[in-house]
Amino acid sequence: YDSAGGLGETYTVGDILSEEDVTCNLVLYNGFAEIKDLDADDLTITSGGTVTPANVTLADLSGVNTGALVSYEGLTCSVSNSKYYLGDGTTRLQVYNTLYGFGALEDGKKYNITGVYQQYNNTKEILPRSAEDIVLLTESVTVSDKGFATYCSENALDFSDTDIKAYVGTLTGTALTFSPVTTVPANTGLLLVCDGGKTEEVPVVASADDVENNCLTGVLTETTILNTDYILNVVNGKAGFYKAGTHTTLGAHKAYIPAVVGNDVKSFLIDLEDDATAIIDLKEQGAMVNEQGAIYNLAGQRISKMQKGINIVNGKKVIIK
DSSP, rough: OTTSSSSGOOOOOTOOEEEEOOOOEEEEEEEEEESSSOOOOOOEEEEOOOOOOBOTEEEETOOOGGGOEEEEEEEEEEETTEEEEEEEOOOOOOOOOOOOOOOOTTTBEEEEEEEEEEETTTEEEEEOSSGGGGEEEEEEEOOOOSSEEEOOOEEEETOOOOEEEEEEEEEEEEEEEEESSEEEEEOOOOOEOOTTTEEEEEEEEEEOOOOOOOOEEEESOOEEEEETEEEEEEEEEEEEEEEOOOOEOOOTTEEEEEEHHHHHHHEEEEOOSSSHHHHHHHHOOOOOOOOOOOEEEETEEEEESSSSEEEEEEEEEEEEE
């Protein structure tokens, strides 16, 4: 700040001002640290330099840190009275666009942020300097070109704005059904579907409602499963959960269906049509369980012989009139 005017046009955000024996006045005005009456002729101006953020925790921030460049990861956004806050559950920063018009943040999602810290009265504030200073925290999720994958994350995820569709499974007797989910809590086993396969950056959120009765068990690290457990596979062009057959090491961030006591079903086939839309519709209605040679009705009940109407035989629909 220059009481005589003019210095504000000399520097731009990102410039580093340095020199020895510079004369100026440092004052605190309404929570803002100001450099006053600075002699521009005494300074060396370096453009495009890099400033390392101060290593200050959220809890340790106070008025004495005003003007420090700080950086934090994984802070959760909350919105109150059209104001945006990022916090760790204990301390929060109000995000100001004084230096950069950052646009709207999304409530409940997590962000990494860098900016200039200031304290105005009792409010802790952070001022981002550019678009790169605010980064939505995401997780890279891949579905292979076969169109299917299982997944499990240590983070809560939001699939609502992605092309990847997420499902949880319910096993009732010998009937396996899938239900679509959008926001899922951490450590949830999932079946992912994406026509043609894709890798997307899925937003990380602070939390999500629990998923009940999900038969998919997720693992975060490589895990050896039993030969009676079911793993996702595509056999003879048919996608489904097949018995592992041998002790199998399941990769990290995958999911499987644990063995069911007394269940002699060899595989749970996912009954799909040829086009992507039909895949999703069928998923939402529920996929039928299949055992070689067994016959089921649409309720998933095993029957001794085919009946009038739609029967499920070897994973295919058979209509008896």
